[in-house]
Amino acid sequence: MDTDKSLPTIECHRDLHIWIIEDLKMVPVPERAYGTFFEAHCYIILHVPQNPKSTREASSDLHYWVGKSASMEEQAAAGAFVQCLEEGLGSLTVQHREAQGHESDCFHSYFRQGIIYREGGLAPDLKHVETNMYSIQRLLHIKARKHVSATEVQLSWKSFNKGDIFLLDLGKVMIQWNGPKASTAEKARGLALTCSIRDRERGGRAQVGVVDDEVQATDLVQIMEAVLGSRVGSLHVAKPYPYINQLQKANIRLYHVYEKGEDLVVLELATAPLTQDLLQEEVCHILDQGGFKIYVWLGRLSSLQEKKAAFTRAAGFIQAKGYPNYTNVEVVNDGAEPVAFKQLFRTWTPEQDKSKKACGTGKLMQVQLNVAKLHNQPELAAQLRMVDDGFGKVEVWCIQDLCRQPVDPKHHAQLCSGNCYLVLYTYQKLGHVQYLLYLWQGQQATPDKIRTLSSHAKELDLLHHGALVQEHVNMGSEPPHFLAIFQGQLVVFQGGPGPNGKGQPATRLFHVQGTESHNTKTTEVPARASSLNSSDIFLLITDSICYLWFGKGCSGDQREMARTVTTAISKKNKETVLEGQEPLCFWEALGGRAPYPSNKRLPEEVSSFQPRLFECSSQEGCLVLTEMMFFSQEDLDKYDIMLLDTWEEIFLWLGEAASEWKEEAVAWGREYLRTHPAGRNPAMPIVLVKQGHEPPTFTGWFQAWDPYKWTNSQSYAEEVEGSMGEVSAMSRITAEVNHFQLSHWPADGRTGPVALQALKGSQESSENELELGPKVGSSSTSTSTSTSTSSCYSSTSSVINGGLPREQLMHQAAEDLPEGVDPARKEFYLSDSDFQDIFGKSKEKFYSMAKWKQQQEKKQLGFF
Numbered sequence: 001m002d003t004d005k006s007l008p009t010i011e012c013h014r015d016l017h018i019w020i021i022e023d024l025k026m027v028p029v030p031e032r033a034y035g036t037f038f039e040a041h042c043y044i045i046l047h048v049p050q051n052p053k054s055t056r057e058a059s060s061d062l063h064y065w066v067g068k069s070a071s072m073e074e075q076a077a078a079g080a081f082v083q084c085l086e087e088g089l090g091s092l093t094v095q096h097r098e099a100q101g102h103e104s105d106c107f108h109s110y111f112r113q114g115i116i117y118r119e120g121g122l123a124p125d126l127k128h129v130e131t132n133m134y135s136i137q138r139l140l141h142i143k144a145r146k147h148v149s150a151t152e153v154q155l156s157w158k159s160f161n162k163g164d165i166f167l168l169d170l171g172k173v174m175i176q177w178n179g180p181k182a183s184t185a186e187k188a189r190g191l192a193l194t195c196s197i198r199d200r201e202r203g204g205r206a207q208v209g210v211v212d213d214e215v216q217a218t219d220l221v222q223i224m225e226a227v228l229g230s231r232v233g234s235l236h237v238a239k240p241y242p243y244i245n246q247l248q249k250a251n252i253r254l255y256h257v258y259e260k261g262e263d264l265v266v267l268e269l270a271t272a273p274l275t276q277d278l279l280q281e282e283v284c285h286i287l288d289q290g291g292f293k294i295y296v297w298l299g300r301l302s303s304l305q306e307k308k309a310a311f312t313r314a315a316g317f318i319q320a321k322g323y324p325n326y327t328n329v330e331v332v333n334d335g336a337e338p339v340a341f342k343q344l345f346r347t348w349t350p351e352q353d354k355s356k357k358a359c360g361t362g363k364l365m366q367v368q369l370n371v372a373k374l375h376n377q378p379e380l381a382a383q384l385r386m387v388d389d390g391f392g393k394v395e396v397w398c399i400q401d402l403c404r405q406p407v408d409p410k411h412h413a414q415l416c417s418g419n420c421y422l423v424l425y426t427y428q429k430l431g432h433v434q435y436l437l438y439l440w441q442g443q444q445a446t447p448d449k450i451r452t453l454s455s456h457a458k459e460l461d462l463l464h465h466g467a468l469v470q471e472h473v474n475m476g477s478e479p480p481h482f483l484a485i486f487q488g489q490l491v492v493f494q495g496g497p498g499p500n501g502k503g504q505p506a507t508r509l510f511h512v513q514g515t516e517s518h519n520t521k522t523t524e525v526p527a528r529a530s531s532l533n534s535s536d537i538f539l540l541i542t543d544s545i546c547y548l549w550f551g552k553g554c555s556g557d558q559r560e561m562a563r564t565v566t567t568a569i570s571k572k573n574k575e576t577v578l579e580g581q582e583p584l585c586f587w588e589a590l591g592g593r594a595p596y597p598s599n600k601r602l603p604e605e606v607s608s609f610q611p612r613l614f615e616c617s618s619q620e621g622c623l624v625l626t627e628m629m630f631f632s633q634e635d636l637d638k639y640d641i642m643l644l645d646t647w648e649e650i651f652l653w654l655g656e657a658a659s660e661w662k663e664e665a666v667a668w669g670r671e672y673l674r675t676h677p678a679g680r681n682p683a684m685p686i687v688l689v690k691q692g693h694e695p696p697t698f699t700g701w702f703q704a705w706d707p708y709k710w711t712n713s714q715s716y717a718e719e720v721e722g723s724m725g726e727v728s729a730m731s732r733i734t735a736e737v738n739h740f741q742l743s744h745w746p747a748d749g750r751t752g753p754v755a756l757q758a759l760k761g762s763q764e765s766s767e768n769e770l771e772l773g774p775k776v777g778s779s780s781t782s783t784s785t786s787t788s789t790s791s792c793y794s795s796t797s798s799v800i801n802g803g804l805p806r807e808q809l810m811h812q813a814a815e816d817l818p819e820g821v822d823p824a825r826k827e828f829y830l831s832d833s834d835f836q837d838i839f840g841k842s843k844e845k846f847y848s849m850a851k852w853k854q855q856q857e858k859k860q861l862g863f864f
Contacts, residue, residue: 008026008028010046010048014048014050015047015048015049015050016034016045016046016047016048016110017045017046017047017048018034018043018044018045018046019043019044019081020038020041020042020043020122021041021042021043021044021074021077021078021081022041022122024073024074024077026044026081029043032200032844032848033200034110034111035110035111035113035114035115035116036115036116036118037065037067037100037115037116037117037118038067038118038119038120038121038122039067039068039069039070039100039117039118039119039120039121040067040069040070040071040120040121041067041070041074041121041122042064042065042066042067042070042074042075042077042078043063043064043065043067043078044062044063044064044065044078044081044082044085045061045062045063045064045065045107045110046060046061046062046063046085046089047060047061047062047063047110048060049630058092059092059093059094059336059337059338060089060092060093060094061093061094061096061106061338062082062085062086062089062093062094062095062096063095063096063097063098063106063107064078064079064081064082064095064096064097064098065098065099065100065103065107066078066097066098066099066100067100067117068099068100068101069120079311082095083308091300091333091334091335091336092333092335092336093333093336094330094331094332094333094336094338095310095311095330095331096328096329096330096331097311097314097328097329097330098328099325099326099328100117100326101117101149101151101326102324102326102327102328103115103147103328104293104328104330105147105626105627105628105629106338106627106629108147109147109627109628109629109630109631112634112635113148113192113193113196114142114144114147114148114149114150114189114192114193114196115147115148115149115150116140116149116150116151116152116193116197117149117150117151117152118152119152135171136169136170136171137155137169137170137171137227138152138155138169139152139153139154139155139156139159139166139167139168139169139228140152140153140166140167140169141153141159141164141165141166142164142165142166142167142190142193143164143165143241144164144165144182144185144186144187144189144190144193145186145189145241145626146189146615146626146628146640147626148189148190148192148193150167150193155227155228156228156229157228157229157231157232157235160177160179160235161179161235161236161237161238161239162179162180162181162235162236162237162238163179163181163182163237163238164179164182164186164238165177165178165179165182165186165187165190166179167190167193167194167197168223168224168227168228169197170223170227171202171206172202172205172206172207173206173207173208173209173223174194174197174198174206174207174208174209175208175209175210175211175220175223175224176190176191176194176208176209176210176211177211177224178190178210178211178212179235179238181237181238183639184639184657184716185637185639185640185657187212187716188637188639188716188719191208191210191716191719191720194208195208196848199844199847199848200844200847200848203843203844204825204828204843204847209223210720211224243619243624244290244292244624245619245622245623245624246622246623246624246625246671246672246675246676247622247675248290248291248292249289249290249292249675249677250272250290250675250676250677251272251289251290251677252271252272252274252287252288252289252290252344252677253268253270253271253287253288254268254269254270254271254274254278254285254286254287254288255267255268255269255285255286255287255288255317256269256280256283256284256285257284257285257286257296257313257317258283258284259309259313264313264316264317264320266286266317266320269285272344272677272678272679273345273346273677273678273679274287274344274345274346274677275345275346275347276345276347276348276349279297279299279334280299281299281300281301281302281334282299282301282302283299283302283306284296284297284298284299284302284306284310284313285297285299286313286314286317287341287344288317288321289344289677291321291323291327292327292328293327293328293329293330294314294317294318294323294327294328294329294330295329295330295331295332295341296310296311296313296314296329296330296331296332297332297334297337297341298310298331298332298333298334299334300333300334300335302334310331311329311331314329314331315329339609339610339612340612340627342609343609343612343647343676343677343678344677344678345678346678346679348609370389374386374387374388374389374696375388375429375430375696377700378696378697378699378700378705379700379701380700381695381696381697381700382646382696382697382698382699382700382701383700384480385479385480385481385648385649385697386480386481386484386518386697387427387429387434387436387481387695387696387697388427388429388481389484389518390481390484390485390486390487390517390518392425392426392427392428392485393425393426393427394409394412394423394424394425394485394486395423395424395426396409396412396421396422396423396424397421397422397424397456398419398420398421399419399420399421399422399449399452399453399456400419402448402449402452403452404422404456404459407421412486413486413487413489413490413491413568414491414493414568415440415442415475415490415491415492415493416442416492416493416494416495417442417443417444417445417475417492417493417494417495417524418442418444418445418446418494418495419442419445419449420439420440420441420442420445420449420450420452420453421438421439421440421453422437422438422439422440422453422456422457422460423437423438423440423482423485424436424437424438424460424468425437425438425481425485429696434467434469434693434695435464435467435468435469436468436469436471436481436695437457437460437461437468437469437470437471438471438473438482439453439454439457439470439471439472439473440473440475440478440482441453441472441473441474441475442475442492443474443475443476444494444495454666457470466690466693467690467693468693469687469688469689469690469693469694469695470687470688471685471686471687471688472666472669472685472686472687472688473685474683474685475492476523476683477681477683477684477685478490478521478685479648479649479685480518480519481518481697483514483518483519483520483521484517484518484519487517487518488514488516488517488518488519488520488521488561488564488565489565489568490520490521490522491510491521491522491523491524491565491568491569492521492522492523492524493524494524494525505527506542506543507527507540507541507542507543507589507590508524508527508540508541509524509525509526509527509528509531509538509539509540509541509590510522510523510524510525510538510539510540510541510566510569511523511524511525511531511533511536511537511538512536512537512538512539512558512561512562512565512566513536513537514558514561515555515557515558515561516557516561517561520561520565522539522565522566522569525538527540527589527590527591528590528591528594529587529590529591529592529593529594529596530594530595530596531596532549532551532596532597533551533596533597533601534551534552534553534579534596534597534598534599534600535551535553535554535597535600535601536551536553536554536558536601537549537550537551537554537558537559537562538551539562539566539569539570539574540586540589540590541569541570541572542589545572545575545585546566546570546572546573546574546575547574547575547576547577547582547586547589548562548563548566548574548575548576548577549577549578549579549582549586550562550576550577550578550579551579552578552579552580552598552600553600553601609647611644611645611646611647611701612627612644612645613627613628613631613635613642613643613644613645614626614627614628614642614643614644614645615628615640615641615642615643616640616641616642616643616652616661616665616668617641617661618661618664618668623668623671623672623675625643625672628642631702632702632703632704633702633704633705633706633709634850636653636655636691637655638655638656638657638658638691638710638713639655639657639658640653640655640658641653641654641655641658641661641662641664641665641668642655643668643669643672644698644701645672646701648684649684649685649686649687649697650669650672650673650684650685650686650687651686651687651689651698652665652666652668652669652686652687652688652689653689653690653691653694653698654688654689654690654691655691656690656691656692656710656713657715665688666686666688669686670682670686691710692710706852709852803829803830803831803832803834803835804818804821804829804830804831806830806834806838809821809826809827809829809830809863810826810838810861810862810863811862812826826858826863827839827846827858827861827863828843838861839857839861
């Protein structure tokens with residue numbers, strides 16, 4: 001096979017390209033068929049980032065997908081094509097091996113509505129998707145997790161179970177049957193896939209029925225029984241879906257893999273936490289993530305032979321470990337590692353930064369804070385972790401005797417390590433009042449106080465009608481905005497009350513850190529010499545004198561800030577002491593000289609990691625995460641709890657309908673940090689964000705954010721009811737079924753030929769009506785046969801002579817529309833040419849867009 005001659009041209013303006021291996025050649029798949037895969041074939045998928053925000057060095061992803069019944073010859077051809085493509089694309093390419101039913105999160109993220117597995121192979125005379133083809137009868141088993149998939153199964157009640165979604169696709173009529181144990185989220189995702197099939201494969205010309213309760217949907221069930229036969233016995237429970245929890249993913253091991261003669265040698269090098277310097281640029285490494293995923297890392301100096309043998313070595317490793325042959329494999333090149341790989345290491349320095357020395361003391365030092373700029377540029381607010389400049393309204397409560405006690409404004413900035421505090425910050429954003437509640441936890445706070453802190457936070461949230469963004473802050477890990485609201489005056493005292501409290505020692509030592517009002521804090525530390533540090537400033541208070549000690553490594557800005565903030569701790573005159581020139585009484589007050597850190601502290605490295613978004617769920621009490629690659633606001637669903645990891649903060653986003661697990665959200669954030677293979681700081685701030693109340697520090701991580709997206713959010717039942725349209729075709733099929741007395745099935749329960757003939761004839765009649773359309777002025781024969789739990793709706797009722805004039809549809813009220821036109825889908829009645837002219841795109845492309853985007857365009861163009 002000459003792969004070079006068979007390689008396709010890649011269009012640079014498209015981010016996703018898909019080819020099917022057919023007759024050992026790469027054949028492009030039409031865009032409208034993306035997401036549909038035949039089980040007897042292999043596919044190659046190339047994703048090239050088009051995001052303008054992505055760096056110029058962003059890597060591409062090259063996948064080869066293997067259907068469960070694909071031949072070995074096709075698999076070999078796909079592997080050869082991938083190797084040639086990778087050589088042409090260069091080293092900035094990550095290669096993936098995907099097996100049907102076990103695809104990576106990266107693969108699933110290309111197909112938002114879901115993946116459809118079709119039986120068998122693609123016939124030579126057929127296309128991937130035949131739009132407007134209605135002579136079809138199939139049953140799809142939909143697994144409606146966050147990443148949705150649908151598999152063609154036997155047309156039989158035996159295929160059904162209690163926990164999943166099933167779609168009986170009859171061409172002109174599509175009936176979605178929801179298992180009694182299916183969640184509302186699963187039903188909604190299943191409906192989204194059903195509508196996607198209707199719009200892509202039927203051009204919107206099909207009717208959808210939903211069965212939530214068979215008792216309430218007898219007409220739809222009767223149609224199902226006409227095709228499937230009468231149901232005998234009870235449904236079985238759904239098979240549990242295999243999942244990998246975070247503890248399993250944290251079990252990582254690094255190996256050096258090489259060939260010795262005909263043998264594959266696997267040498268274990270290290271376990272978590274891993275460091276970047278373990279990777280040697282002249283060899284091939286395998287990183288095993290708990291058997292869940294295998295990474296093959298190729299050093300920049302590794303041989304061409306090793307690069308070509310990457311997947312072969314991975315297969316040998318998988319076999320040696322006894323892992324399933326569908327185990328996901330990624331081949332990554334030195335310098336083009338994906339963020340998921342980098343975050344398996346304690347730290348990661350990009351190649352271009354390894355020789356550079358960091359300078360400055362952080363991102364905030366290089367930016368002049370400007371409230372308007374932060375509000376108008378949420379991406380800047382997110383990077384700086386600042387919702388504004390900190391000059392809003394501040395209220396503070398201390399948890400004492402399990403009660404919430406207000407703190408005098410004069411002492412707002414004085415916290416104690418043995419207490420917990422609630423700090424409510426109120427600010428204005430574009431004319432709207434916003435709230436940010438900090439839950440500050442001292443290092444010495446008792447478990448009772450910590451529990452009381454959370455309960456009082458809930459009370460405050462109720463008082464503010466659920467509008468509070470809640471940030472859990474541990475002492476010592478305060479975010480920049482928390483420091484900014486105290487304008488550099490924050491002092492944390494050891495133990496109980498502040499500077500004049502009873503029972504405090506005569507000698508006290510305070511560590512002053514910071515250069516500006518928005519990054520400075522002062523913390524009391526043990527009064528001994530070992531607490532000193534040459535990079536910082538310390539205030540030593542005794543009965544007779546105060547010393548302000550300047551380490552050799554401190555800057556002028558640090559000294560100026562320290563002189564300002566220490567007046568809040570002591571009003572006494574302060575004697576300035578330079579490191580190395582301390583008087584004897586200074587050391588005596590600290591109990592004598594002792595070693596302390598004297599090297600200049602290097603500035604903290606600013607993380608170069610890209611943020612990651614995950615859906616959270618729980619299986620058998622363990623946290624299970626599903627990653628959304630190339631994420632957008634569209635991935636935030638009202639039924640979900642999502643975790644956004646920015647590497648400096650953890651955001652937990654709560655969908656308005658995600659009531660089941662809301663109480664677990666913060667615990668999930670802590671479990672995520674605790675089990676992270678990179679050994680993350682367990683005290684990292686965790687921010688609880690509710691749908692509709694997102695601060696700019698959250699929205700700024702998304703490429704585009706629509707604040708009005710959820711303004712008219714509907715429940716699942718409302719979505720189904722609101723989509724009801726004309727049901728003439730559904731009613732006709734039901735009437736035909738009744739006419740032929742379909743209750744008289746053979747003894748084996750199978751459908752009789754008369755019943756199938758009745759259904760076939762009814763569908764043909766329906767098809768003719770939907771293609772030609774009823775005449776204007778004809779009476780409607782449709783009847784409503786649905787409730788909130790069982791609804792059917794029409795995607796369209798007619799297209800008259802190729803389309804209605806645009807003047808009869810644009811800016812027209814419902815009562816002024818021609819008879820038979822569905823007011824919710826006025827745009828569909830345009831001719832294809834008028835639709836292209838007005839919307840600038842085809843109907844197929846329009847209906848593949850997100851629903852809220854469709855509504856937005858319809859409003860702008862007068863079709864809403």
